Amino acid sequence: MSYEPENRTKQTLAEQVAEQILNDIVDKDLEVGAKIPNEFELAEKIGVGRGTIREAVKILVSREILTIRRGAGTFVSERQGLLDDPLGLCLLKDKTHLALDLLSIRLMLEPEISALAAANARPEQLKELGKLRDQVEELINRGEDHTHADILFHRQIAACSGNLVMEKLIPVIHSSITLFVDLTNARLKQETIDTHREITDCIVRKDPEGARCAMYMHLTVNRRLIKSLEGN
Template sequence: MMQNNEMLSTMKHIKSTNQSLPEQVAAQINQLIIDQNIGPEQKLPNEFELAERLNVGRGTIREAVKLLVARNCLEVRRGKGTFVVEKTGQIEDPLGFAYVKDKITLAEDLMELRLRVEPWAAQLAAQRITDEEMPELQARCEEVTRIIRSGEDHGAADKAFHAYIAQCTHNSVITEIMPVITYSIEMYTHFRSKRLLEDTIRTHTQITEAICARDPQKAYEAMYKHVAQNQDGIDMAKQAVVEN
């Protein structure tokens, strides 16, 4: 049972905010997950326990859980209970890019952002990559090359390569925002010419070699060159739209 001082602390928090009661309780549940180290795929206390711990009704608990489900923090499994999701809080398309009508302009806007962020991320990765991470980065680079050579769509593998570079920065914020920044990759890979595909293979190799050599300046320059070359892919996409 919840101690009196804990109950008073909870109620004080509830009264001191303008959020609705379910929103406040959702925040309390999040804190409970953190405090009790409830990890991905682990089960939360049941509805009765949560209501007692947080000193609110079961209906409020249900509403709070719905909010956390919508935020991709929790998953309700019928007949089994409520579980923490594997990638807490992460949403496939958090900014709603899938619903942007003008995809070409969106790609151009994202490219501006990529030119500012990704070279710096590559520079940081070169400074922080571990010996254990180097083979994986090399393998992801080789996988993009293999897929391009086979004539298949390499968009997903390309994104995975850039995501792993972000991981090698050991900066949790960069790791989380990289999928948003690289959203444009799969939007126009099918417009790339043979020359641009060869450029991708070459610059990916240069980026990988520079990072594994722990050369921040070369990593920065190679990534900048790579992202800048991708602008040609967008230009081709624009031209294709005009011609159609």
């Protein structure tokens, strides 16, 4: 069976195949040191060329999810993707539970980050935040994947906060945005547009309490939908 690439922007075929290989590792509960199928077997199973498999494996090696041992094969890395996923979240199997836990952490942090952003954002940061909000809206309205733009929007809020630690920490937990979009098939499109507008408007107006409440509402609605999917 040939591999049909997903309709995701900013992903090459090799990147999509890398995600499929990663999903197989998770679904099969492969442990550290487990050997994965060879290049020929993967190409036949997924339905792509061996060159694409090589590129996909290189991606996973660069992310420290896989490691290549010359003459032996390709294995699940001991570092488990710590390069761009320092908590190893991509290898946790229960994605619904993971999304809920990540949203719980975000509820602890992001309302306060939004309040700080309203107090501390510089004019050029506000301009960039507005651009990212508009980009998310445009992608949603065109029916295109808005995940990457959504992540950048939330990261910009962290940058606006002026807190150097939060600016570095927030990207670690924002994998929940990708998980949320995948799990819900982006059902809350209008809610995303409306709450992003409200969050941005409050930050621009220098309204910390309004920004705090708007972000809390945004995340709470998301969590409610994820919660409804438990057990499905």
